[in-house]
Amino acid sequence: MARAAKATINLAALKQNYLLAKELAGGKQAAAIIKANAYGHGAVQVARYLSDVADAFGVACIEEAMELKDAGIEQPVALLEGFFTADELELVNEHKLITAVHSDWQVEAIASTTFDQPVTVWVKFDSGMHRLGFDADGFRQALQTLKELPQVGQLVAMTHYACADEVECEYTQQQLNKFLAVCADYDLPVCTANSAAILHWPETHGKNTCTDWVRPGIMLYGASPMDQNTENSQRLQTVMTLSSALIAVRELEPGEPIGYGRRFVTEQPTRVGVVAMGYADGYPRHAKDGTPVAVNDKMTRIIGKVSMDMMTVDLTDLPDAQIGDPVELWGEQVDVNDVASCADTIAYTLYTGITRRVPLVYKS
Template sequence: MHYRQTRAEISSSAIKHNANWVRRIMEGGKLLGVVKADGYGHGVIPAVRALEPHVDGMAAGFMEEALAVRESGYKGPLVILEGCFSAAELTICYEQDLSPVVHCEQQLECIEQAQLRSPLWVWLKIDTGMHRLGWPQEQAQQALNRLQSSNNVSGVTLMSHLANADAEHSRNASQKQQFNKLSDTLSGYQALSFHNSAGLLNPDTQWPLQANDWLRAGLLLYGVNPSSVTEVQTELQPAMRLVAPVIALHKLEKGESVGYGSAWTADKPRVVATVAMGYADGYPRQAQNGTPAMVRGQRVGLAGRVSMDMLTIDVTEVEGVQIGDDVELWGQNVDVRRVADCADTISWHLLTGVSGRVPRVIV
């Protein structure tokens, strides 16, 4: 039972719509639905159940996340993006039919030394410029040879990761060229994975996806455009609507302030509404005055600092606001990217940062 009206409304139909849209623009290849970070904050169970009929596989960040996906009932291909670092984890990979990423020598040695009843499909990560995870390109063939000769490996997907696909950047073309060269010259792999959501959209990184190419889609599936290709957002349906009620109304005279630090002062007689949403719920404390929200179908702006449990908005121009009215903090009417801009952060951060005390309600 939830008494507080604050909630994150999750639309399964929006996730399905977005997955089908991604499949259309892929024009081939296989779709890997990324459900790490509790389904990008949407809840792993609703995300998995909405995506399952529309993807060819899924990906989690680490073992505990992968097991949560399996516990949701999903039995298809499942990749662990950070890979495994122990024999115990590899045993679970065998038992649960999981595919670990191999991005370093320690992980490769662990696979070579494991005692598994049947082999695993693994994803070999090569560093083409991200410099976060992955084998140096000059060691790629050696790593492939070792995997190919191991009785614990049934097949290999060769992968890399784009560092700047969300915008125009000279390194996009460089990474694409390096990965194309690798895939042409290396032997011992059976599939490829280079594109993330933004890489699919960026003209600098696009190429025709072949039957065994995997697209790793994350943010796009949840209805948010991760790229600078502006027209894409009109094709997507935001899957999360963050909503909280008005719990108080105050009339301020000119010169009066609201909130900690008196960071917002009325320039004339104003009405402010207190909303049951704060940084403990995942709303960004650094959001600036004027950050958009919506109440009674009208756009309003943040007024004053966000506190732990509450924030305040200027509703002077909105007629009839009452205690209990829903305020949309982001969703179908308030672009989460705009809120992120006002808080000097990114939409990934906001969606995954919605805390556990905000119920996810399937709509």
């Protein structure tokens, strides 16, 4: 491949992050969340590498589940949003998928379907996210109906936290209290704690809680979801390094504009490097001047707007940088959260936005 742009995936770091989630959850079962092509890291490759340690995998939809099953993944796969149409239950049955249930019509669809063996159902309670899930009365009614169905095997209660990434926010505890209250009358396994809750809210998953399952997502990929660094978030290992190379170097006098819209104008003699990376690769177009990058392992910054295939960086303090030198856009040196902050977004969007033009290169 002539073009240098690539995303290198450190699979050993990925596994360590999964094992960290297990450790922090006191050894509880952990469903590795690999929806959205494993947050841009390659779902099949990630699942295969975690297959010797992962208790289950979580995906968003039947298409993602089938990609794993067609690739020979044998671990249980959970449909976190459940099935979207009743005819998907044929595949749930055939491949022994776990399905979430969050609406009455899904309960009715299961009741109207014949299964070769009972299906495992994760019943979602809306504890305050107000996205998917039953309210308290609907949750109790769904559980009662599902318990009486021969089509249903194990039932698991689940919920999702809206603000677990906010270290000082009390809303997570309020959600947990609501969830525990509605579950108190049922002897059911519980699935709770996303990455942020695993990292910072031990009451949602610790050894002395009722939790049986946790759901690590973004933390698997080495990015912290927290609004500030914590002791546990600093233990995460970087998984993806997005890199490319310099393809041109030029010298500009003071007062010269760079890039579309002339957003950046030089204030002094400036050495400019052009990098083979742009928004068609998934790098954010709206990254601000000053967004960090590393050239030859030395930190510098973006100057000028990111274009479709290229971006420009400041080499003024890097007089030895030359065409062909490596550039890290995020990874071991450049924190993906810092890049996300400079683009007014989050690491999730950066990872999932990597396009097919960027090859994924795996190392273990």
